[in-house]
Amino acid sequence: MSIKQELSNLLYGVREKRPLVHHITNYVTVNDCANIVLAIGASPVMADEIHEVEDMVSIANALVLNLGTLNERTVKSMLVAGKKANELGIPVIFDPVGVGATTYRTEIASKIIDEVEISVLSGNISEIKTIAGLGGTTKGVDASLEDMAGLENVEKVGKMARDLSSKLNCTIAITGAVDVITDGDKGFYVCNGHEMLSTITGTGCMCTSLIGSFCGVTDDYLNATTAGIMSMGIAGERAYGSLRQGNIGSGSFRAKLLDMVFMLTGGDLAKEGKVYEM
Amino acid sequence: MSIKQELSNLLYGVREKRPLVHHITNYVTVNDCANIVLAIGASPVMADEIHEVEDMVSIANALVLNLGTLNERTVKSMLVAGKKANELGIPVIFDPVGVGATTYRTEIASKIIDEVEISVLSGNISEIKTIAGLGGTTKGVDASLEDMAGLENVEKVGKMARDLSSKLNCTIAITGAVDVITDGDKGFYVCNGHEMLSTITGTGCMCTSLIGSFCGVTDDYLNATTAGIMSMGIAGERAYGSLRQGNIGSGSFRAKLLDMVFMLTGGDLAKEGKVYEM
Amino acid sequence: MSIKQELSNLLYGVREKRPLVHHITNYVTVNDCANIVLAIGASPVMADEIHEVEDMVSIANALVLNLGTLNERTVKSMLVAGKKANELGIPVIFDPVGVGATTYRTEIASKIIDEVEISVLSGNISEIKTIAGLGGTTKGVDASLEDMAGLENVEKVGKMARDLSSKLNCTIAITGAVDVITDGDKGFYVCNGHEMLSTITGTGCMCTSLIGSFCGVTDDYLNATTAGIMSMGIAGERAYGSLRQGNIGSGSFRAKLLDMVFMLTGGDLAKEGKVYEM
Numbered sequence: 039m040s041i042k043q044e045l046s047n048l049l050y051g052v053r054e055k056r057p058l059v060h061h062i063t064n065y066v067t068v069n070d071c072a073n074i075v076l077a078i079g080a081s082p083v084m085a086d087e088i089h090e091v092e093d094m095v096s097i098a099n100a101l102v103l104n105l106g107t108l109n110e111r112t113v114k115s116m117l118v119a120g121k122k123a124n125e126l127g128i129p130v131i132f133d134p135v136g137v138g139a140t141t142y143r144t145e146i147a148s149k150i151i152d153e154v155e156i157s158v159l160s161g162n163i164s165e166i167k168t169i170a171g172l173g174g175t176t177k178g179v180d181a182s183l184e185d186m187a188g189l190e191n192v193e194k195v196g197k198m199a200r201d202l203s204s205k206l207n208c209t210i211a212i213t214g215a216v217d218v219i220t221d222g223d224k225g226f227y228v229c230n231g232h233e234m235l236s237t238i239t240g241t242g243c244m245c246t247s248l249i250g251s252f253c254g255v256t257d258d259y260l261n262a263t264t265a266g267i268m269s270m271g272i273a274g275e276r277a278y279g280s281l282r283q284g285n286i287g288s289g290s291f292r293a294k295l296l297d298m299v300f301m302l303t304g305g306d307l308a309k310e311g312k313v314y315e316m
Numbered sequence: 317m318s319i320k321q322e323l324s325n326l327l328y329g330v331r332e333k334r335p336l337v338h339h340i341t342n343y344v345t346v347n348d349c350a351n352i353v354l355a356i357g358a359s360p361v362m363a364d365e366i367h368e369v370e371d372m373v374s375i376a377n378a379l380v381l382n383l384g385t386l387n388e389r390t391v392k393s394m395l396v397a398g399k400k401a402n403e404l405g406i407p408v409i410f411d412p413v414g415v416g417a418t419t420y421r422t423e424i425a426s427k428i429i430d431e432v433e434i435s436v437l438s439g440n441i442s443e444i445k446t447i448a449g450l451g452g453t454t455k456g457v458d459a460s461l462e463d464m465a466g467l468e469n470v471e472k473v474g475k476m477a478r479d480l481s482s483k484l485n486c487t488i489a490i491t492g493a494v495d496v497i498t499d500g501d502k503g504f505y506v507c508n509g510h511e512m513l514s515t516i517t518g519t520g521c522m523c524t525s526l527i528g529s530f531c532g533v534t535d536d537y538l539n540a541t542t543a544g545i546m547s548m549g550i551a552g553e554r555a556y557g558s559l560r561q562g563n564i565g566s567g568s569f570r571a572k573l574l575d576m577v578f579m580l581t582g583g584d585l586a587k588e589g590k591v592y593e594m
Numbered sequence: 595m596s597i598k599q600e601l602s603n604l605l606y607g608v609r610e611k612r613p614l615v616h617h618i619t620n621y622v623t624v625n626d627c628a629n630i631v632l633a634i635g636a637s638p639v640m641a642d643e644i645h646e647v648e649d650m651v652s653i654a655n656a657l658v659l660n661l662g663t664l665n666e667r668t669v670k671s672m673l674v675a676g677k678k679a680n681e682l683g684i685p686v687i688f689d690p691v692g693v694g695a696t697t698y699r700t701e702i703a704s705k706i707i708d709e710v711e712i713s714v715l716s717g718n719i720s721e722i723k724t725i726a727g728l729g730g731t732t733k734g735v736d737a738s739l740e741d742m743a744g745l746e747n748v749e750k751v752g753k754m755a756r757d758l759s760s761k762l763n764c765t766i767a768i769t770g771a772v773d774v775i776t777d778g779d780k781g782f783y784v785c786n787g788h789e790m791l792s793t794i795t796g797t798g799c800m801c802t803s804l805i806g807s808f809c810g811v812t813d814d815y816l817n818a819t820t821a822g823i824m825s826m827g828i829a830g831e832r833a834y835g836s837l838r839q840g841n842i843g844s845g846s847f848r849a850k851l852l853d854m855v856f857m858l859t860g861g862d863l864a865k866e867g868k869v870y871e872m
Contacts, residue, residue: 287853297565371696575843
């Protein structure tokens with residue numbers, strides 16, 4: 039079976055199994071994350087009170103930890119939920135939003151990586167470079183231009199991802215113009231997506247939530263991550279394509295993006311996916 | 317005057333009086349709740365700091381308590397605000413989101429029901445069964461399929477609602493394919509709505525906010541609750557109907573839903589409402 | 595150069611420099627604020643943990659403090675971030691949402707104004723009257739009708755703004771049917787905008803975020819504030835104009851508003867701006 043066929047099947051798996059994806063995430067993009075999880079066919083739940091996160095993650099199929107608007111209270115809950123997920127064999131998807139922008143954020147990301155076994159680490163190039171100890175230059179929560187992965191440096195980025203994957207023993211996803219995904223052994227480059235995705239907030243967070251949705255139906259986290267990223271990319275292309283001439287705006291794009299994830303089929307992934315083996 | 321006429325008049329009442337609806341609610345759907353309260357013609361305010369919730373609820377016409385992303389801090393504020401509302405005769409609408417999913421959530425819901433006089437308790441069938449001590453099987457924050465109310469079991473659900481209403485001395489609303497609303501004495505079944513409503517997050521929360529808006533203009537909480545639920549249902553039907561063939565997506569549906577609440581008239585309620593006496 | 599030409603140039607400045615705007619803001623409208631900052635061409639970051647706000651504001655070009663859903667924890671962070679911004683000469687834009695509605699909110703607003711040097715204070719007429727000690731009658735977070743600025747009382751409002759500006763030594767913006775902006779010396783009236791803006795939540799917050807975006811590229815805060823307010827007003831007019839007959843709803847309006855900010859050009863400001871010197 040081709041990789042694109044495998045990813046298509048994963049999408050049908052999400053829609054059939056309807057995995058529950060527990061999020062401890064930020065208050066900026068949380069609504070979009072919940073809606074995109076529903077759109078892909080999974081079921082979102084957001085809960086961050088330390089007295090209930092162990093119970094909640096116990097009924098979930100995946101746990102998404104997102105540092106967007108981290109604070110001391112929710113970080114404690116992330117650690118408790120992450121450890122419980124580890125105990126139960128539930129995959130943990132970690133999005134270290136904005137790591138590198140502040141010392142606190144970098145320390146917390148390290149702490150989570152030290153104390154919780156991460157299944158998938160997903161971030162932009164600046165964030166992943168920071169985690170790798172290579173001094174990314176995060177500007178707020180967005181990747182620095184100088185860090186960006188493009189076709190010209192994709193092999194270098196691929197090597198960094200493979201090295202980090204081996205070191206942390208998890209799947210690494212570096213999102214950008216070319217997305218790089220690897221489990222240290224195998225890996226993929228994904229070339230779907232559209233620059234309009236960077237004109238709205240939360241596309242990184244939403245992508246991580248999609249990865250969580252796919253991780254809820256398979257223990258092949260490399261494929262699950264690739265499926266999540268490709269779904270986001272194709273939906274972005276289609277959302278842009280659906281805008282009417284003279285009305286290329288980020289508000290309409292945002293609504294269409296959700297539409298396109300909702301309407302996405304396995305056939306679309308197979309037909310429009312631009313995925314290449316590493 | 318027919319019940320549909322009465323509900324229509326309530327809508328005009330909301331638009332004329334513009335009641336202030338104080339929410340202590342979750343950070344996932346809060347923006348949608350604020351926007352739908354504005355769309356129906358009321359005025360939302362969200363405030364959860366314990367040092368100000370008594371002041372805030374004192375100028376409000378209704379108080380909505382929603383457990384979506386409860387935490388220790390906001391639960392304390394809910395209790396304080398709820399008691400103050402009771403003192404002042406301001407209706408309290410309680411949405412025990414996800415109760416049953418975790419022990420903590422169930423304990424907090426019980427505590428609120430014990431310490432605050434609730435005017436309207438609104439939830440899905442799994443949540444209400446949990447409150448009734450009948451062991452609902454909440455999956456995250458969504459109702460379990462096995463719990464769902466349909467035409468085949470609507471009388472059984474109606475009886476449970478009436479019993480719980482008598483026990484808790486408040487109006488009970490159980491939302492689902494058929495919505496069941498009762499004050500223990502009288503009651504209604506509402507058959508409006510569309511399955512697309514379950515493809516976006518927050519339709520339960522938004523419905524509770526609409527109930528709060530109507531409770532802000534009448535002390536007939538049975539009618540107010542029915543009006544809120546019917547408004548949501550009709551808006552959902554119309555939002556679906558307004559989607560263009562080939563663009564049936566949850567992002568567009570979400571925007572249209574708000575449009576349809578905004579454009580809803582009393583005449584629409586009278587004409588399109590599907591409400592039946594219990 | 596005419597004032598409209600100057601404001602047009604500021605818009606190009608935002609798109610070229612892409613200033614980072616650090617927000618400590620509420621969880622109701624935060625997503626809309628992030629998206630509108632991106633739409634105007636700037637870069638938003640939301641972070642409120644006290645252990646990182648000094649680091650975050652140090653890399654920012656402007657700091658927006660918004661009281662919408664203030665709580666003890668975030669108020670502390672606002673004070674720390676505000677003082678750090680002062681140290682570094684980074685402009686602080688303060689939106690005292692709902693001040694006057696509760697004693698706590700009024701005390702916190704005073705504390706912030708006492709301890710932090712504000713560059714721009716932006717609010718509706720009820721909020722600004724409260725700050726000025728003139729007893730505004732805030733209803734929740736919306737301005738009272740009786741307080742509203744219209745053409746008939748614009749000079750009186752202008753005088754109040756000038757007096758407060760001199761007292762607090764900052765630019766004052768009072769948003770309403772006619773917007774009043776002054777630095778105590780010079781000032782402008784802006785007559786752009788549309789009443790549909792009051793049918794969705796967060797237009798005040800979004801306007802403040804736009805002001806923050808413009809303050810990130812100039813130290814002429816009077817012009818920056820005027821540019822932010824005018825951008826919002828023109829986008830509101832255009833968003834309304836783009837709605838199809840028979841579909842005048844707040845959901846579509848909300849998406850279009852973001853579209854229109856995204857598509858706004860300096861030429862639009864020059865051509866459609868209705869700005870008058872005080």
